[in-house]
Amino acid sequence: MGVVRNLRQVSADDAGIDIAFRADVHAGLSQNPKAIPARWFYDATGSALFEDITTLPEYYPTRSETDLLTRHAADMAAAIGPGRAVVELGSGSSTKTPLLLGAIAPAAYVPVDISGDFLRDSSAALAARFPGLPIYPVEADFTQRVDLPREICPLPKLGFFPGSTIGNMVARTAIDLLRHWRATLGDGSLLLIGIDRIKDIAILERAYDDPAGVTAAFNLNLLERINRELGGDLPVENFVHRAVWNDIYARIEMHLVAACDMEFTVDGHRYAMAAGETIHSENSHKYGPRDANLLLRAGGWTPIATWDDADPAFALILAEATTFRSAP
Structure with missing residues (x-):
């Protein structure tokens, strides 16, 4: 017996957009500090990039x-x-x-x-x-x-x-x-x-910030996904990947750092970020x-x-x- 019918339990609107994705993006970009749950890394492109990682x-x-x-x-x-x-x-x-x-x-x-x-x-x-x-x-x-x-x-x-x-x-x-x-x-x-x-912290930080830039591409793809699926115009080229060890929480944190002041829209909503402000995109607790x-x-x-x-x-x-x- 092979693969049977795919059982889909994801809710989408009339345009086919994942309702939870839209809600999490707007909530995450509206809060201070900004943060979007790591599960939204994994569209088809993100999943393929993670396999490369x-x-x-x-x-x-x-x-x-x-x-x-x-x-x-x-x-x-x-x-x-x-x-x-x-x-x-x-x-x-x-x-x-x-x-x-x-x-x-x-x-x-x-x-x-x-x-x-x-x-x-x-x-x-x-x-x-x-x-x-x-x-x-x-x-x-x-x-x-x-x-x-x-x-x-x-x-x-x-x-x-x-x-x-x-x-x-x-x-x-x-x-x-x-x-x-x-x-x-x-x-x-x-x-x-x-x-x-x-x-060792050096081992941890290298694992989440590789010299080839694959993890950076994986992190930045979250912004690309927002642009693709939610009609965003985030200037992806103005964001930088950062991975740092937080010793208090015993975790690696991944952030998307704004390289300059910027404004952008997502799904008709306007947002602004100052240079150095981040979108916290992932934790990896140890x-x-x-x-x-x-x-x-x-x-x-x-x-x-x-x-x-x-x-x-x-x-x-x-x-x-x-x-x-x-x-x-």
């Missing part, structure tokens, strides 16, 4: 996580067991997802991603690689309510959340997301999640072992196994859905 020598997370999946596949398969429906938050990576699917003999695969084009392309590639695996792509924002395909409802489930994407969220949002997926995946479910470790375990427990997941011997340091943590019992 994962191959850069400076971008260690994909290399470290792939190394863990490769070397510990047998241990992971033993801990997870066969016959689960794998629900991946974020469309399947061309490198990491096949390693997991090939190791654990899943009963079905459900990639959930907000970028419909990238979702369909990656699902088709995996269907060709695993022709006997039922694949049910769901076009949706996994930070919001997602209805899983009815075909997998009776199956035990494994949530797969690679890439340390959980690090893009502040702690309260990350906990809310983990609790939401604990409820969605249900009792008896497991979660395999990638968590990036705190490490966690020590105790911090990561606490985050998972707060989100309704109990860690049961950790693989973290990658270099540079990165962790894959397997957790089980916490069973909450009423007090007698």
